[in-house]
Amino acid sequence: MNKIYSMLGLATKAGKVASGEFATEKSIKSGKAELVIVSEDASDNTKKMFSDMCVFYEVPKYFFGNKEDLGHAIGKAMRSSLAITDENFANILMEHLKQYGNCK
Numbered sequence: 001m002n003k004i005y006s007m008l009g010l011a012t013k014a015g016k017v018a019s020g021e022f023a024t025e026k027s028i029k030s031g032k033a034e035l036v037i038v039s040e041d042a043s044d045n046t047k048k049m050f051s052d053m054c055v056f057y058e059v060p061k062y063f064f065g066n067k068e069d070l071g072h073a074i075g076k077a078m079r080s081s082l083a084i085t086d087e088n089f090a091n092i093l094m095e096h097l098k099q100y101g102n103c104k
Helices: 002-013 021-029 044-057 067-073 087-100
Strands: 017-019 035-038 061-063 081-084
Touching (some): 021 044, 035 044, 044 061
Parallel strands (some): 035 061
Antiparallel strands (some): 017 081, 035 081
């Protein structure tokens, strides 16, 4: 799990993370998102919205962690959703998320 949070921190420093619902949605719809991570404690509405959006735009998504940990990993306040906009970071994160995350 720590590898995932460290990788999110690196991706953030590299400017490859869009966080928060608005920014995540924008990066999915603009085709920039390579991977979406939604916190497991996000509201059912949020989960459904991003699930439907990711299916429509064909973006892989995982339910992982909680809002506080995701926000902390990227040096921000609580975040229920993140979009990774770099293919390499997304691939590395997906390898680790397959072990812990929930790819519904």
